[in-house]
Amino acid sequence: MKVSHYFEFEEHVTGGIRESVVHQRKMLDRLGLSYTTSPTLDADVLHCNLMGPRSVWYARRARSRGIPVVAHTHVTAEDFGDSFRFTNALARPLRPYLERAYGLADALVCPSAYNRRLIETYTDTPTTVVSNGVDREKLEGFESLEATYRERYDLEPPTVFLVGHVIKRKGLETFVELARRLPELDFAWFGPLDRSLKGRETTRLIDNSPDNCTFTGYVDDIRGAYAAGDIFCFPTHEENEGIALLEAMTAGKPILVRDIETFSWLEDGDDCLKVSDAGVSGFEAALERLTDPALRDRLGTNAARRSEEFSLAAVADRYRSLYEEVA
Structure with a gap:
């Protein structure tokens, strides 16, 4: 079997979608499946990771030739808003476009039940x-970077941290306000700033954040984030799954999340703490609880154990089964 594993705009898209594609290709390598990263109709399956216009063009022609089409649903109108400049304006027309684009596939791959x-x-x-x-191998040896990254960003434990693009949807306002309310704790958001792509409110939140809130920008070794961070605080309002969350769990970090449907599979008080309060007070109280090292250790240990079911080795066979079903 040969798969055309296509990622439109691969040179430009970063973040979780890019990481997912990297993971998929590692899993295909693990399975020994033959694939090309170019869009082609000389394949048994066309797998599109981002349904841009070129992917839609190939999907239509693949269907006309009887070649099964698989599409990933990384993008929804719901998670597109509050991301980068102009995304709110584009979110509404995006939905009918995606309805037509996803309708071209024979099978859709969704990263979560939500x-x-x-x-x-x-x-x-x-x-x-x-x-x-989650690519467990990518995180190997992260502990050795703790001193380097704490010193680089002047962070004292327990450091509250987050990993990923700095965008409003991921709870930027809550993250900054928590830092303001808890000046005794260091807060660090590891990930690209891309200021030119941000809206005015996002840049204002970054620029007016308190001294104990650090935005690192791009980091050359993401393992350093998981080495320097102690409490993974993820107040996101909308998420399809959250690779950074899975990585933090794999690193044995205690998890604090907003109680949204995406995270219904997590168990509050067992492998994470959840905050149902729409405001900041609930997160503030939870972080004060997480200053207890014993609680952090228990939640982190349980999170690491839970993350094993998301390893690439555990997930890979799902792709073999899917391709065999549609081919």
């Missing part, structure tokens, strides 16, 4: 849930 429920309101194309997975 994402699947959303996509089922877009199209009746068959869906299957396959986690983006």
Whole structure:
């Protein structure tokens, strides 16, 4: 079997979608499946990771030739808003476009059960849930970077941290306000700033953040973030899955999340703490609880154990089964 594993705009898209594609290709390598990263109709399956216009063009022609099309549903109108400049304006017309684009596929791959429920309101194309997975090998040896990264960003434990693009949707306002309310704690957001792509409110939040809130920008070795951080605080309002969360769990970090449907699989008080309060007070109280080293250790240990089911080795066979089903 040969797969055309295509990622449109691969040279430009970063963040979780890029990481997911990297993970997928590692899993295909693990399975020994033959694939090309170019869009081609000389394949048994066309797998599109981002349904841009070129992917849509190839999907239509693949269907006309009887070549099964698999599409990933990384993008939804719901998670597109509050991301980068102009994304709010584009979110509304994006939905009908995605409804048509996802409708071209024979099978849709959804990274979470929540994402699947959303996509089922877009199209009746068959869906299957396959986690983006977590690359445990990528994090190996992260502990050795602790001193370097704490010194580099002047961070004292316990450091509250987050990993990923700095965008409003991921709870930027809450993160900054928590730092303001808890000046005794250091807060660090590891990830690209891309200021030219940010809206005015996002840049204002970054510029007016308190001294104990550090925005590192791009880091050359993401393992350093998990070495220097102690409490993974993820107050995101909308998420399809959250690879950074899976990485933090793998690193044995205690997890604090907003109680949204995406994270329904996490157990509050067992492998994470959840905050249902829409405001900041609930997160503030939870962080004060997490200053207890014993609680951090228990939650982090349970999170690491839970993350094992998301390893690339555990997820890979889902792709073999999916391709065999549609081919």
